Amino acid sequence: MNRRDFSSLGLGLVGVSAAPLAQAQAGPVEGTHYQRLAQPIPMASTGKVEVVEFFWYGCPHCFALEPLVEQWLARLPPDVSFRRAPAAFTPQYEFHQRVYFALEAMGGVATVHRKLFNAIHLEKKRLGSEAEVVAFVTGLGLDGAKFSETLKSFGVATKARQARQLAEGYRIEGVPAVGVQGRYITSAAMAGSNDRVFQVVDHLIALARKTLG
Numbered sequence: 375m376n377r378r379d380f381s382s383l384g385l386g387l388v389g390v391s392a393a394p395l396a397q398a399q400a401g402p403v404e405g406t407h408y409q410r411l412a413q414p415i416p417m418a419s420t421g422k423v424e425v426v427e428f429f430w431y432g433c434p435h436c437f438a439l440e441p442l443v444e445q446w447l448a449r450l451p452p453d454v455s456f457r458r459a460p461a462a463f464t465p466q467y468e469f470h471q472r473v474y475f476a477l478e479a480m481g482g483v484a485t486v487h488r489k490l491f492n493a494i495h496l497e498k499k500r501l502g503s504e505a506e507v508v509a510f511v512t513g514l515g516l517d518g519a520k521f522s523e524t525l526k527s528f529g530v531a532t533k534a535r536q537a538r539q540l541a542e543g544y545r546i547e548g549v550p551a552v553g554v555q556g557r558y559i560t561s562a563a564m565a566g567s568n569d570r571v572f573q574v575v576d577h578l579i580a581l582a583r584k585t586l587g
Contacts, residue, residue, distance in 0.1 A: 398518040402577045407570075408560040413555030415543040422455045424509055425575060427543060428551045430461050432469040434582045436550040439568050440488060448573040453509045454579055457536040458483075461549045466502060468534070475533040482516050489514060555582035 390399060404410055417424060429436040450456060462473040473490070477483050493499045493510060501507050505524060512518035524530060542556045544553045551561040552571060558578040 388393065402560075402565075403573045407564050407566070407574050408558050408578060409564070411559065413543075417539070419555045420455065421586065423555050423556075423586065424454050424527075425456045425543075425579065426540065426553045427456070427458050428461050428484060428544070428546050428549050428553070429458060429494055430463075430467050430549050431473070431490055431494055431501070432466065433497060433549050435562060437491045439550045439562065439571065440567055441449055442572060444488075444549050446575070451579070452585070454497065459540050461541055461546060462534065462538050469502065469504075471534050471537060472525050475530045475537075476521055476527075477511070479524050479527070479529055479532070480516060480521060482514075482521075486511055486514055486516070515583050554578040555585065557582060557585070 375394075402408055420492050421548060429439075447456060449471075458474065460467070460474045462468040462471045474483070474487070477486050484517050490501065490507075491512070499506070499510070499573060501510055507525075508518045508522050512519050540553075543566055544551070544555065546553075546559070548561070551559055552575055554575060555578075556582070560574045560578065562568045562571050565571045
């Protein structure tokens with residue numbers, strides 16, 4: 375099966391049961407609400423648990439999850455770090471991946487990220503070409519020429535390559551999905567709904583803390 379977003383199926387990963395979290399008597403269940411990686415991803419020793427969200431701007435389920443991401447970030451514990459890793463399954467994914475990292479390099483994620491999601495899913499704008507995105511970010515106050523230059527920069531290419539390697543390490547086959555400390559992966563499909571995703575993430579953070587010792 376080709377890697378993609380599973381928006382038409384309502385799935386975040388292939389072959390995973392979507393049993394409701396409420397059915398679990400003792401919290402999230404491994405193999406149902408989350409998966410443990412067979413080969414953990416080596417992590418830098420920072421003293422923090424890393425949480426990473428895999429997404430695509432064109433994915434309606436990623437768009438639906440975004441408000442819940444923001445709510446969860448508002449209560450982010452001090453010993454937890456968060457980052458986004460845009461997926462790159464197709465050329466269109468790859469373009470939006472570079473768009474995200476260009477925004478990040480220019481300090482524009484806080485002001486543009488959610489608006490870009492809204493433009494695609496609420497305003498039905500394609501934003502599938504450099505010209506369209508440059509015009510969009512320019513309208514939001516960013517330097518369009520600098521954005522265009524950054525989009526093609528070595529730094530953005532490096533971040534994109536690292537994000538692809540991370541997705542491969544987590545064995546991501548669809549978005550949205552959330553990885554925790556290079557050891558665990560969950561999604562709305564596994565958790566049972568978008569609302570339950572971060573209940574599972576919080577559980578995985580607690581498990582990961584034990585590995586930090």
